[in-house]
Ligand SMILES: Nc1ncnc2c1ncn2[C@@H]1O[C@H](COP(=O)(O)OP(=O)(O)OP(=O)(O)O)[C@@H](O)[C@H]1O
């Protein structure tokens with residue numbers, strides 16, 4: 207579907223992926239309801255890029271990240287990583303492939319075992335995958351500490367002896383241990399002080415260059431991913447509603463929801479203030495999605511067609527993808 211002209215080759219290709227949860231059974235399953243956490247998402251992540259994924263709480267960002275990581279099974283759809291569909295891999299091959307995809311979480315404290323010293327936290331993946339032992343293991347752990355900017359003495363300490371930012375550095379070191387190709391960063395800086403956030407973002411940017419990493423970077427808002435991302439995908443209610451190069455998306459959002467997300471944060475340039483329409487209303491009840499375009503009850507541009515017909519994610523005149531019958535900023539051209 208996406209055909210960028212000069213992009214590097216795809217690393218991760220997600221096709222029609224869905225994750226539906228069946229909630230509540232009741233007598234004879236009468237009250238069973240389906241929650242579509244991720245619904246028929248198509249997405250390609252290219253080698254070496256950072257793809258930001260944004261959207262309000264509950265829109266399915268983490269579920270999509272977990273699907274990429276194979277932490278949860280898809281209800282339907284396929285994921286191809288490095289030209290190999292996950293579904294075609296044997297259990298052993300899948301275990302090996304999984305080394306190539308790692309994750310960094312929002313809360314480094316709860317994702318680090320408090321009883322293990324930093325040395326053992328960083329050594330664990332290397333031991334599990336029998337990559338290093340003895341002196342080689344110590345050297346590798348020291349390399350990792352250096353790469354994430356922690357002193358070597360950190361190896362003998364426990365997670366609680368570190369600040370949030372330092373703990374996130376340990377989390378990043380652990381993710382790097384197996385020399386992955388792709389790292390899914392699920393809100394890695396949102397729990398940190400603002401001053402620390404930029405240090406961690408700079409570190410991630412440096413590591414990307416040094417280790418030729420590809421990132422998927424998840425956050426609620428566009429500003430949180432703007433610095434680090436090359437492209438940004440906007441999610442609403444389990445679907446992707448727009449994907450575009452960062453600049454185009456920020457300067458000329460095509461989907462009204464993207465525009466709303468942008469306007470929901472303070473805009474620094476005075477001429478931009480008050481120009482855009484902020485988000486109104488709440489995200490819909492996940493068990494009762496609105497008809498047609500699920501965004502229509504909140505959309506300031508909704509027309510009759512919008513409540514009747516669901517728009518699909520399709521290329522616009524400028525090459526980006528958006529799921530809207532009346533996309534914005536298309537030079538007056540609306541399909
Ligand atoms: N294990 C589960 N069982 C049932 N529903 C789930 C489960 N995990 C997630 N959900 C639901 O799926 C939807 C998407 O959740 P998800 O955690 O992916 O959203 P998110 O965009 O990461 O939100 P946040 O920004 O708050 O982290 C939500 O409605 C959530 O309640």
Ligand code: SF4
Pocket residue numbers: 461462463499500501502503505506507508509512517529530531532533
């Ligand atoms: S399809 Fe209609 S309701 Fe949906 S985002 Fe576009 S204009 Fe708004």
Ligand SMILES: [Mg+2]
Pocket residue numbers: 267268269
């Ligand atoms: Mg989440």
